[in-house]
Amino acid sequence: MSQKETTRGQRIAIDLLGKAASIDDFWQQRVIVEMNDYQFKVARVEGDFIWHSHADTDETFIVLEGELRIDFREGAMTLRAGELGIVPKGVEHKPYAKEEKDSADRTAWCRQHRRHTKRAHGAE
């Protein structure tokens, strides 16, 4: 099996929370599998991420554990475990999660967007 086939995760069951739990640092995102030209990534999150937007793609978040708030310049969207939310392309947003007080408070997500052919972040 070539590296490309492995990366695309053909016919393999991927335990999303297990993949997230094995990450040491907050906001360190791990690409777990690709679908067409899209990537699925998992991360453990705590505190504030940076304001940014994606000029060329919508972005999907699925919360696996805990609670994720995504702030917009106007309003916010709160996602709990088992919930999915979409940030439209071009819309500035800032993910945020409360501090982990114990293991039951962890927040982990699976996010997905089109693979960037060039850096498309517009972070402040």
Added chain:
Amino acid sequence: MSQKETTRGQRIAIDLLGKAASIDDFWQQRVIVEMNDYQFKVARVEGDFIWHSHADTDETFIVLEGELRIDFREGAMTLRAGELGIVPKGVEHKPYAKEEKDSADRTAWCRQHRRHTKRAHGAE
């Protein structure tokens, strides 16, 4: 807010299992949201679906509850709750889930693939 914006689920938390639970019939798939030119669908499943393939797109399955087996012409992939699996484009497959004996045995999934511009199923 236009219909198109509503369909794309902008900034709305979607309870995946709740959406699946509200479906009456097995294999009746409901489009819950779109991301770029992709659709997310949920379904409750039991027994055998048909053999088919998608000529133009990979397909992603995320199991929300229960256990889903996807048969291939050679081998199979079993996905449990919280697991994600990808069926590469062009690969024949047949989803299968055991009968629901009680509510704890339900199988529900969220699946995603590129929106078809024409019918691309190759069902037997």
